[in-house]
Amino acid sequence: MHAVRNIRLCTKDCLCLYVCPTGATDTESGQIDATKCLSGCRACVDACPSHAIFLIPDEYPLQQKKTNDVKKALLTLSESKTRQEQLALTITKTSDDPIVRQLAQALSISNRLLAEDVLREAGYMLPQSQNVKDFLQSLLDTPQPEDFPIKTVEKLLSIL
Amino acid sequence: MKKYICPICGFTYNESVGIEEEKIKKGTKWKDMPSDWVCPLCSTKRVDFLEEAIDVALNEKVPFSEEGEASTLRKLxxxxxxxxxxxxxxxxxxxxxxxxxxxxxxxxxxxxxxxxxTKDASFKDLSNLIQKDLDTNYKNAKNVITKSGDRGALRALVWGEKATNILSSVIKRYDKKKNELLENTNIYVCEICGFVYIGDEAPKICPVCKVPNMKIVQVKRR
Missing domain, CATH: 1.20.5 (Single alpha-helices involved in coiled-coils or other helix-helix interfaces)
Structure with a gap:
């Protein structure tokens, strides 16, 4: 567990500079140097008056198991929501009426969020879970178009 | 005493509490509410409210998965x-x-x-898919997921269905009023749950997921 700072909450009281035993908080970037931060120390977390510093775990829990029935029900919805997003995006590209485009844009954003939410609940909550790694690996194992960003996928697999 | 829930935003009318601000005394039965009463949060008509179903018994906890579970049933x-x-x-x-x-x-x-x-698309096409979600897909999913006791998935369904109800209502309103609906006002989307709002200012909190309006963003006209 090491500390990170939410710069949106930080009110620059800078008690973290004072209490940190290793000087990990003494950076210009506004972030805490993870290589110096002592795992589980939390002196800065407890000192911060704005609750802008918190600990993030080095290991997250395993992905919650999803039954096939649940996945199937959620994937029916993700299919519908992504089709709706697609229709809305098409309207934004083909209409010459700014108000129609504006409404369609809002609908496309909403449908993207709705699709993301059901997919996340279909077994892809955590980026470092085995499900996500399997998904990325499946992209490498199946034939892809020439412009497919293989390197991006390989990089992700190596650092997740 | 019963409770009645707004299908759009989730506002709950509790007969045993009433609504003090609207001078609806506690104990006022749903059937005795004024016939022109609308949801105080989102103006949905009284007849569209649903009686609250009694919650099912607690479900077993869903286990965490071991590594390497087949991740989906079909290719995405x-x-x-x-x-x-x-x-x-x-x-x-x-x-x-x-x-x-x-x-x-x-x-x-x-x-x-x-x-x-797709080469061409219309709000009518969107509306058809939305209606199918509301008539079939959410109902089926709710049955399956309630049985499984998967609280996270159920949460996604509850919010998703509310947001989808709103999308349906937005398209219906657009169908009636056309550009007049948006001409002199703004449109917003909640970045957390997909709730869409048409009005001059975003609501203080999202009526669907309750996030403060710093997460409700305006969609500009271009």
């Missing part, structure tokens, strides 16, 4: 892969893993610009 479409990757990008951001967040974002964009574009 390109557009689903785009949505999956944009969500994983957000997931990485929350964990302060910026490099991974960027990579997932690149993948998401790649899929977004790929593949099957």
């Amino acid at each position: 479409s390109i557009k689903e892969m785009s949505a999956l990757c944009s969500n994983l990008s957000k997931g990485c951001e929350k964990q302060y893993r910026n490099e991974e967040a960027d990579l997932f974002k690149q993948l998401s964009e790649y899929f977004k610009n790929k593949g099957d574009f």
